[in-house]
Amino acid sequence: xxxxxxxxxxxxxxxxxxxxxxxxxxxxxxxxxxxxxxxxxxxxxxxxxxxxxxxxxxxxxxxxxxxxxxxxxxxxxxxxxxxxxxxxxxxxxxxxxxxxxxxxxxxxxxxxxxxxxxxxxxxxxxxxxxxxxxxxxxxxxxxxxxxxxxxxxxxxxxxxxxxxxxxxxxxxxxxxxxxxxxxxxxxxxxxxxxxxxxxxxxxxxxxxxxxxxxxxxxxxxxxxxxxxxxxxxxxxxxxxxxxxxxxxxxxxxxxxxxxxxxxxxxxxxxxx
Amino acid sequence: xxxxxxxxxxxxxxxxxxxxxxxxxxxxxxxxxxxxxxxxxxxxxxxxxxxxxxxxxxxxxxxxxxxxxxxxxxxxxxxxxxxxxxxxxxxxxxxxxxxxxxxxxxxxxxxxxxxxxxxxxxxxxxxxxxxxxxxxxxxxxxxxxxxxxxxxxxxxxxxxxxxxxxxxxxxxxxxxxxxxxxxxxxxxxxxxxxxxxxxxxxxxxxxxxxxxxxxxxxxxxxxxxxxxxxxxxxxxxxxxxxxxxxxxxxxxxxxxxxxxxxxxxxxxxxxxxxxxxxxxxxxxxxxxxxxxxxxxxxxxxxxxxxxxxxxxxxxxxxxxxxxxxxxxxxxxxxxxxxxxxxxxxxxxxxxxxxxxxxxxxxxxxxxxxxxxxxxxxxxxxxxxxxxxxxxxxxxxxxxx
Numbered sequence: 240x241x242x243x244x245x246x247x248x249x250x251x252x253x254x255x256x257x258x259x260x261x262x263x264x265x266x267x268x269x270x271x272x273x274x275x276x277x278x279x280x281x282x283x284x285x286x287x288x289x290x291x292x293x294x295x296x297x298x299x300x301x302x303x304x305x306x307x308x309x310x311x312x313x314x315x316x317x318x319x320x321x322x323x324x325x326x327x328x329x330x331x332x333x334x335x336x337x338x339x340x341x342x343x344x345x346x347x348x349x350x351x352x353x354x355x356x357x358x359x360x361x362x363x364x365x366x367x368x369x370x371x372x373x374x375x376x377x378x379x380x381x382x383x384x385x386x387x388x389x390x391x392x393x394x395x396x397x398x399x400x401x402x403x404x405x406x407x408x409x410x411x412x413x414x415x416x417x418x419x420x421x422x423x424x425x426x427x428x429x430x431x432x433x434x435x436x437x438x439x440x441x442x443x444x445x446x447x448x449x450x451x452x453x454x455x456x457x458x459x460x461x462x463x464x465x466x467x468x469x470x471x472x473x474x475x476x477x478x479x480x481x482x483x484x485x486x487x488x489x490x491x492x493x494x495x496x497x498x499x500x501x502x503x504x505x506x507x508x509x510x511x
Numbered sequence: 512x513x514x515x516x517x518x519x520x521x522x523x524x525x526x527x528x529x530x531x532x533x534x535x536x537x538x539x540x541x542x543x544x545x546x547x548x549x550x551x552x553x554x555x556x557x558x559x560x561x562x563x564x565x566x567x568x569x570x571x572x573x574x575x576x577x578x579x580x581x582x583x584x585x586x587x588x589x590x591x592x593x594x595x596x597x598x599x600x601x602x603x604x605x606x607x608x609x610x611x612x613x614x615x616x617x618x619x620x621x622x623x624x625x626x627x628x629x630x631x632x633x634x635x636x637x638x639x640x641x642x643x644x645x646x647x648x649x650x651x652x653x654x655x656x657x658x659x660x661x662x663x664x665x666x667x668x669x670x671x672x673x674x675x676x677x678x679x680x681x682x683x684x685x686x687x688x689x690x691x692x693x694x695x696x697x698x699x700x701x702x703x704x705x706x707x708x709x710x711x712x713x714x715x716x717x718x719x720x721x722x723x724x725x726x727x728x729x730x731x732x733x734x735x736x737x738x739x740x741x742x743x744x745x746x747x748x749x750x751x752x753x754x755x756x757x758x759x760x761x762x763x764x765x766x767x768x769x770x771x772x773x774x775x776x777x778x779x780x781x782x783x784x785x786x787x788x789x790x791x792x793x794x795x796x797x798x799x800x801x802x803x804x805x806x807x808x809x810x811x812x813x814x815x816x817x818x819x820x821x822x823x824x825x826x827x828x829x830x831x832x833x834x835x836x837x838x839x840x841x842x843x844x845x846x847x848x849x850x851x852x853x854x855x856x857x858x859x860x861x862x863x864x865x866x867x868x869x870x871x872x873x874x875x876x877x878x879x880x881x882x883x884x885x886x887x888x889x890x891x892x893x894x895x896x897x898x899x900x901x902x903x904x905x906x907x908x909x910x911x
Binding site: 342387 | 513520521810811813814815816817818819821822823824851866903904909
């Protein structure tokens with residue numbers, strides 16, 4: 240997929256990264272439009288990549304009991320689908336993403352990702368499934384400070400598939416950072432750091448990308464740019480995207496926006 | 512490759528603690544190897560050094576004192592023996608060669624030993640090796656001439672043609688200067704034996720030095736003996752030590768020195784114990800250094816886990832990092848070893864004239880580094896366990 244970028248028209252491929260990103264997707268990668276159409280077709284056929292049912296997660300509370308944080312009876316996301324979850328800070332959105340990614344284990348319920356039940360796997364196999372199928376983009380970028388941009392992206396690939404240096408280079412070029420390969424995160428602006436994080440999440444060609452407030456720490460211009468990058472690269476790779484945010488502008492750019500408060504019964508119980 | 516990258520980056524991120532810990536490992540490893548090699552080499556060298564003689568005949572007393580005095584030029588002489596005793600053993604059919612020595616004077620702390628030229632012409636101090644002169648000639652037994660050992664010549668700044676006045680006694684006291692003036696006739700080439708730190712003069716000269724008892728003018732301090740066969744040694748041992756009660760026959764020299772090392776074996780054990788403790792403390796330093804940095808590493812660990820790295824992988828990375836610190840430390844430890852053992856060798860040579868083969872291979876050079884590296888790996892287990900137990904979600908804050 241990324242190699243397709245490199246074989247694009249010379250005028251596009253050879254242009255300055257910043258100029259390159261300002262151009263519409265159809266100009267940069269004509270194949271992407273066709274792929275988008277195919278993905279749309281898949282979505283319409285309803286083949287679920289992510290299927291949750293009866294998901295519950297509680298944490299100990301100071302009184303010695305347990306507080307139910309997540310209670311989601313049903314949720315699904317089709318292959319290539321891009322959906323946004325609206326929710327207030329502290330509503331459990333990150334916990335929800337951590338459950339999907341297998342970082343946390345649920346108290347009950349199932350989380351089927353491309354046929355595998357994340358909830359039913361042991362920790363080691365959850366790590367492997369996360370490494371191979373899920374790309375995670377964080378609000379605070381969570382780049383490894385002691386590693387260069389290129390190493391951060393290569394590490395993102397290592398645990399799921401083979402670390403493909405060419406692919407990492409192509410992705411970093413795609414996000415406009417081919418001139419910052421050996422820079423360390425502290426040497427980059429916030430916007431550039433988030434672009435590295437996007438490249439890292441997508442480098443292993445995940446089936447599902449989880450984005451937790453990916454624009455929360457960025458200024459308006461960088462936020463818009465980062466969001467566009469996430470969405471377009473997901474589109475190009477065919478990855479499904481589940482983004483959580485409370486930013487109206489971010490949510491406004493999605494057709495498929497779900498309210499986390501409607502989804503999570505635990506929040507309704509708290510409200511009542 | 513990923514594991515190596517993570518370990519390399521982690522070492523670099525904690526460069527200061529890595530360097531300090533690796534240096535402490537290096538010092539501990541160097542100390543451990545030095546103690547072991549010095550102990551091993553001292554025992555081997557001192558039980559083999561006999562400067563070409565099988566036995567020593569001296570006044571009644573301790574065999575060890577006799578050997579230390581006559582062969583190593585340490586300790587005081589247990590007393591004198593008469594010229595007749597020297598003549599008797601010299602003519603004994605079991606004796607191949609007998610060289611008399613007389614002690615009692617010094618030149619600014621270096622012993623002056625009286626002997627006969629045959630010591631330099633007829634004796635192989637080691638198989639196939641005779642004493643040689645680096646400059647000048649042997650002393651004339653009838654003249655006030657001296658042949659100076661290489662180490663003593665260097666330390667005293669003596670060269671052929673120089674003159675000196677001996678001082679009475681084995682300990683230097685400038686008030687006890689003898690009137691006689693000796694000329695340096697020759698300088699010995701280094702032999703790495705105790706002979707290197709001695710100023711050799713004709714035995715008659717020492718016996719008749721002004722101020723010495725004229726009644727003892729023909730006495731000798733000891734006789735260095737070469738035997739025709741080992742059985743002759745046991746025969747003379749019985750004759751002098753069991754049947755006689757005036758003299759002591761110290762034979763075999765190597766066994767007597769081995770007894771010395773047995774007697775001071777406890778000291779070796781204490782030294783070894785200290786070296787082991789230093790090694791353990793240094794390895795524990797690896798544990799402390801990594802463990803203390805775990806708080807700073809938690810976020811990186813959580814991020815790696817979020818990327819799909821398994822718990823066991825990160826456990827292995829921390830253990831490998833501890834092992835890498837051990838490897839770096841032990842690589843540097845050879846430099847520390849070289850420094851320590853060279854300094855010790857210089858001190859031993861200054862005291863005894865014997866040069867240790869400090870850089871000869873010893874098994875400790877294999878097992879000490881491997882042992883230390885393994886110990887470091889073991890010390891990495893606790894921080895590795897902490898890494899294993901790191902809560903990913905908690906360390907990926909903030910939470911929305």
